[in-house]
Amino acid sequence: MPAMPPVLPHPAAAAPTEPADGTPAFSPLYQQIKGLLTRELQAGVWKPGEAIPSELELASRFKVSQGTVRKAIDELAAENLLVRRQGKGTFVATHAEQQVQYRFLRLMPDDGVPRDMARRLVDCQRLRAPAPVARALDCRSGDAVIQMRRLLLAGGRPVVFDEIWLPGSLFKGLTAERLAEYKGPMYGMFEAEFGVRMIRAVEKIRAVAADASSAPMLGLPVGSPLLSVERLSFTYGDRPVELRRGLYNTEQHFYRNELN
Amino acid sequence: MPAMPPVLPHPAAAAPTEPADGTPAFSPLYQQIKGLLTRELQAGVWKPGEAIPSELELASRFKVSQGTVRKAIDELAAENLLVRRQGKGTFVATHAEQQVQYRFLRLMPDDGVPRDMARRLVDCQRLRAPAPVARALDCRSGDAVIQMRRLLLAGGRPVVFDEIWLPGSLFKGLTAERLAEYKGPMYGMFEAEFGVRMIRAVEKIRAVAADASSAPMLGLPVGSPLLSVERLSFTYGDRPVELRRGLYNTEQHFYRNELN
DNA sequence: AAGTGGTCTAGACCACCTG
DNA sequence: AGGTGGTCTAGACCACTTA
Numbered sequence: 182m183p184a185m186p187p188v189l190p191h192p193a194a195a196a197p198t199e200p201a202d203g204t205p206a207f208s209p210l211y212q213q214i215k216g217l218l219t220r221e222l223q224a225g226v227w228k229p230g231e232a233i234p235s236e237l238e239l240a241s242r243f244k245v246s247q248g249t250v251r252k253a254i255d256e257l258a259a260e261n262l263l264v265r266r267q268g269k270g271t272f273v274a275t276h277a278e279q280q281v282q283y284r285f286l287r288l289m290p291d292d293g294v295p296r297d298m299a300r301r302l303v304d305c306q307r308l309r310a311p312a313p314v315a316r317a318l319d320c321r322s323g324d325a326v327i328q329m330r331r332l333l334l335a336g337g338r339p340v341v342f343d344e345i346w347l348p349g350s351l352f353k354g355l356t357a358e359r360l361a362e363y364k365g366p367m368y369g370m371f372e373a374e375f376g377v378r379m380i381r382a383v384e385k386i387r388a389v390a391a392d393a394s395s396a397p398m399l400g401l402p403v404g405s406p407l408l409s410v411e412r413l414s415f416t417y418g419d420r421p422v423e424l425r426r427g428l429y430n431t432e433q434h435f436y437r438n439e440l441n
Numbered sequence: 442m443p444a445m446p447p448v449l450p451h452p453a454a455a456a457p458t459e460p461a462d463g464t465p466a467f468s469p470l471y472q473q474i475k476g477l478l479t480r481e482l483q484a485g486v487w488k489p490g491e492a493i494p495s496e497l498e499l500a501s502r503f504k505v506s507q508g509t510v511r512k513a514i515d516e517l518a519a520e521n522l523l524v525r526r527q528g529k530g531t532f533v534a535t536h537a538e539q540q541v542q543y544r545f546l547r548l549m550p551d552d553g554v555p556r557d558m559a560r561r562l563v564d565c566q567r568l569r570a571p572a573p574v575a576r577a578l579d580c581r582s583g584d585a586v587i588q589m590r591r592l593l594l595a596g597g598r599p600v601v602f603d604e605i606w607l608p609g610s611l612f613k614g615l616t617a618e619r620l621a622e623y624k625g626p627m628y629g630m631f632e633a634e635f636g637v638r639m640i641r642a643v644e645k646i647r648a649v650a651a652d653a654s655s656a657p658m659l660g661l662p663v664g665s666p667l668l669s670v671e672r673l674s675f676t677y678g679d680r681p682v683e684l685r686r687g688l689y690n691t692e693q694h695f696y697r698n699e700l701n
Numbered sequence: 702a703a704g705t706g707g708t709c710t711a712g713a714c715c716a717c718c719t720g
Numbered sequence: 721a722g723g724t725g726g727t728c729t730a731g732a733c734c735a736c737t738t739a
Contacts, residue, residue, distance in 0.1 A: 207716080209727055235705060246729045251706085261701055267706045268736030285700045381701040387691035388648040388666035406648035406666040412700075431647035438698055440545045440672075441521055441641040467735080469708055495724060506710045511725085527725045528717035 214243055214253040222262060222273065223417040229275035229372050233263065236271075262380065276379065277369030284368070285382055285412070288429060289437045290335065298333040298340070303398070305329040305357040307349060314346045317413055317424045325349030329360070332398060340434055342398045346424040351377050377422055382414040386436065391428070399430050408436060474503055474513040482522060482533065483677040489535035489632050493523065496531075522640065536639065537629030544628070545642055545672070548601065548689060549697045556595060563590040563658070565617040567609060574606045577673055577684045585609030589620070592658060600694055602658045606684040611637050637682055642674040646696065651688070659690050668696060 218233075227233050236254065240247045254271055257263045264272045276284055282297050289295060307327055315322040326349050333341035347355070352375050363370045372378045391405040399407070408429035416422045429436065478493075487493050496514065500507045514531055517523045524532045536544055542557050549555060567587055575582040586609050593601035607615070612635050623630045632638045651665040659667070668689040676682045689696065 209715095211727075232705095237705085248730090249728060252727085254706095265706065266737090268704080268738080270705060270737095287698075287700075381699065384698045384700065386646065386668065386696040386698060388668040388689070389691075390666045404664070406650045408646065408648040408668075411695075429648070431649075436646040438547075438644045438646060439641065440547075440644065469734095471708075492724095497724085508711090509709060512708085514725095525725065526718090528719080528723080530724060 211249045211252040227273050229273045232270040232272050277365050287437050288434050291433050298335050301332045303330040318348050319421050327352055339399045340430050342395055342428045344426045378416055379414045380416055382412050385411045395428050471509045471512040487533050489533045492530040492532050536626050547696050548694050551693050559594040561592045565589040578608050579681050587612055599659045600690050602688045604686045638676055639674045640676055642672050645671045655688050
């Protein structure tokens with residue numbers, strides 16, 4: 182006698198084949214599980230670096246098979262929200278305690294050996310969002326934002342000049358002092374101190390000429406070609422939470438990208 | 442009575458746990474299947490755009506379950522070697538007949554609406570590989586290579602000036618005429634006419650100043666900042682088969698990149 | 702030894718496409 | 721109706737980690 186086949190579709194999967202509005206909207210079970218896990222991550226049920234419950238535990242909690250939980254976790258791991266470690270468990274991804282110091286920084290020295298860079302804070306102030314910044318951060322022009330500028334140095338020489346904009350509402354109490362005293366990557370501090378986790382980002386890259394304000398910062402003559410990297414970073418739910426414009430001196434470094 | 446459990450490990454999986462040399466070298470079944478499929482792709486058993494055998498067909502051919510074939514194909518699809526189409530089959534990926542005209546070109550106009558660009562061939566000649574080109578293409582300095590230069594134009598204005606180097610051994614018979622007459626993306630021609638398929642690429646991006654030879658090509662004054670995009674493209678087995686250096690005018694375009 | 706993720710199987714059913 | 725990929729299950733066993 183063969184194993185009992187399921188008699189009914191799984192309750193959570195019982196969605197109409199084609200809703201009235203024409204949108205496809207058929208959601209496999211594992212996608213729903215993925216959504217539930219994402220919401221718990223967003224709510225901070227499990228902190229960055231912590232283990233989430235085991236696959237079997239989650240399977241019994243959600244009343245699905247291990248394989249279904251597994252597929253959900255697979256996708257979250259592919260999106261770098263979770264990290265699997267065989268024999269140990271599945272962990273919430275974190276920007277801190279990471280082998281790569283800057284997960285989003287694609288700059289490499291010409292010899293290809295990544296070395297870690299020193300940081301030097303230039304200034305940090307609260308002010309009202311200029312219109313383009315407000316547009317990018319999806320807040321109102323004039324809302325409180327934090328602007329901060331800093332340098333990254335390789336071998337004592339400035340290589341990157343960053344100007345960073347953060348929504349004031351999410352980063353209350355962020356001051357130059359707290360920035361200065363924190364060790365490790367800035368995104369690590371953001372998630373540990375402010376609960377803001379950068380999930381993904383898009384960059385717009387151009388070549389520009391160094392102007393009178395950026396040239397001295399990088400110790401270059403005005404007019405030198407610089408890589409302009411404008412980055413918009415997102416947290417859960419595709420909410421933009423950081424706008425950053427970096428000017429890179431690419432005389433001894435390059436921006437590395439992989440295509441496939 | 443429960444279903445008969447497997448009595449022996451699957452023959453193909455019967456690899457020693459720890460070989461003498463210390464390298465881990467445990468290969469799950471689906472990885473071995475993936476390797477077999479990759480070799481058949483490389484050998485050209487199935488041409489770009491064609492369907493490969495169905496999962497059940499492959500499963501019975503390899504004497505494994507459908508799930509194992511499925512996982513192998515999943516990975517190949519994630520690497521863009523195969524394309525799955527529900528209800529139709531699994532197909533060999535191709536650079537031709539693709540919705541995106543240039544799969545590897547990340548350049549976008551400022552308004553974000555991708556338009557297709559015109560091509561203009563500048564020149565195309567065979568010559569002996571200079572040392573740096575030979576090093577990148579993993580051939581001997583002095584070997585025959587094809588050098589070709591061309592422009593991409595948006596709205597009639599030049600935006601990209603490319604210099605492309607190809608190993609002569611793989612592209613016998615490539616001439617300016619054949620390039621000019623071919624419609625569609627160049628990589629599409631490479632795979633259709635020469636059986637060379639670009640699988641992945643790495644790019645090194647810098648900001649440079651337009652020099653006396655590039656500035657006129659792009660209709661810009663000498664010294665204008667340009668994005669320099671050096672791309673090395675690989676085919677199966679990580680063999681480098683194209684070196685390309687593009688100079689992008691980023692006044693009205695930007696290079697778009699996603700991080701996650 | 703126990704717990705975790707990783708692999709593999711066999712089988713059922715669903716969604717999609719084509720004759 | 722029949723074929724293809726896509727989802728889901730239940731269960732076994734393997735590899736890795738920790739105690």
